[in-house]
Amino acid sequence: MARKERYYEYKTIKTGGSLHYLFRENPENNWIHHNPDGPAIEPLEGTSKKNRKYYIFGIEHSEEEFKLIKQSQEGLPWYKNPSMKGNTRFWLLKVISYIPSIKINNMKIGFCGTMSVGKTTLVNELKKLPEFENYTFRTERSKYLRDLGIPLNTDSTLNGQTVFLAERSAELLKENIITDRTVIDVMAFTRLAKSIPYYKSDTFEELASYFISEYDYIFYISPKGIKIEDNGVRETDAKYRDQVDFEIKRYLRKYNHRIKNYKELEGTTEERIRAVQGLLVPQYL
Numbered sequence: 001m002a003r004k005e006r007y008y009e010y011k012t013i014k015t016g017g018s019l020h021y022l023f024r025e026n027p028e029n030n031w032i033h034h035n036p037d038g039p040a041i042e043p044l045e046g047t048s049k050k051n052r053k054y055y056i057f058g059i060e061h062s063e064e065e066f067k068l069i070k071q072s073q074e075g076l077p078w079y080k081n082p083s084m085k086g087n088t089r090f091w092l093l094k095v096i097s098y099i100p101s102i103k104i105n106n107m108k109i110g111f112c113g114t115m116s117v118g119k120t121t122l123v124n125e126l127k128k129l130p131e132f133e134n135y136t137f138r139t140e141r142s143k144y145l146r147d148l149g150i151p152l153n154t155d156s157t158l159n160g161q162t163v164f165l166a167e168r169s170a171e172l173l174k175e176n177i178i179t180d181r182t183v184i185d186v187m188a189f190t191r192l193a194k195s196i197p198y199y200k201s202d203t204f205e206e207l208a209s210y211f212i213s214e215y216d217y218i219f220y221i222s223p224k225g226i227k228i229e230d231n232g233v234r235e236t237d238a239k240y241r242d243q244v245d246f247e248i249k250r251y252l253r254k255y256n257h258r259i260k261n262y263k264e265l266e267g268t269t270e271e272r273i274r275a276v277q278g279l280l281v282p283q284y285l
Contacts, residue, residue: 009024011031018041021040021041033055034055034057035055036056108172108177109177109178110179111218111219112184112220113222114223114241116229116236120139120140125273136177137178138177142181150164154193154194157193157195158200164189169211172214183209188248192240209258212259213260218252218260220263223242261279
């Protein structure tokens with residue numbers, strides 16, 4: 001079988017008072033920030049240079065980390081080494097070899113999304129992979145809390161949502177953890193609870209949002225093309241499901257500055273697994 005040729009595309013755009021250097025691997029992918037030569041977000045002349053940001057293939061690094069990535073053992077920037085020219089896979093592996101934080105160990109990974117999009121299914125499949133054998137997996141906490149008498153979905157109460165937040169924040173005290181919900185999900189359900197006025201959900205949001213930066217990776221799963229399945233716990237109303245999705249995406253945009261790494265997942269469970277592996281496991285790059 002002939003090997004499919006890889007597609008790469010670069011562009012630079014000017015927006016928000018800065019130049020943005022972008023990259024994507026194929027036309028179906030979203031654009032991501034990437035610049036091996038310098039800042040991927042470069043403030044225009046006359047604006048503060050403090051807002052410079054460095055990205056390699058969508059992953060943000062401090063200026064110090066970026067300098068380490070550029071410097072090869074031969075004293076040349078690794079991306080300018082003739083032996084590496086045109087070899088993007090080598091570039092990616094080189095980044096991983098230099099940055100201690102990009103490892104499969106010591107990471108806090110959260111999946112977020114509205115009801116019945118396959119979060120728990122995906123997390124349970126990841127549990128079977130040897131790459132994640134040293135991880136703790138937290139799934140289906142809603143069923144457990146429901147059995148304790150805590151109301152869910154539109155019937156949620158402020159006290160009940162505080163319990164959910166406590167659960168999610170406690171998870172983040174542990175290294176090597178993968179969860180099928182995040183504090184962003186808790187914020188969305190709180191916002192839509194019938195008994196919680198907006199001024200109280202705003203206060204709740206302010207507290208909960210501080211935990212977003214604790215995640216090393218947040219994966220959002222789209223409901224596109226996925227039917228609702230009744231598991232005896234989740235709400236099956238399609239309109240409510242869409243409202244939850246809207247609120248989750250709104251919070252992802254609003255608190256983008258607190259998200260370390262983010263990826264939207266679509267497709268089959270197998271395609272989602274490959275996407276997660278491609279980001280987190282070096283040999284899949």
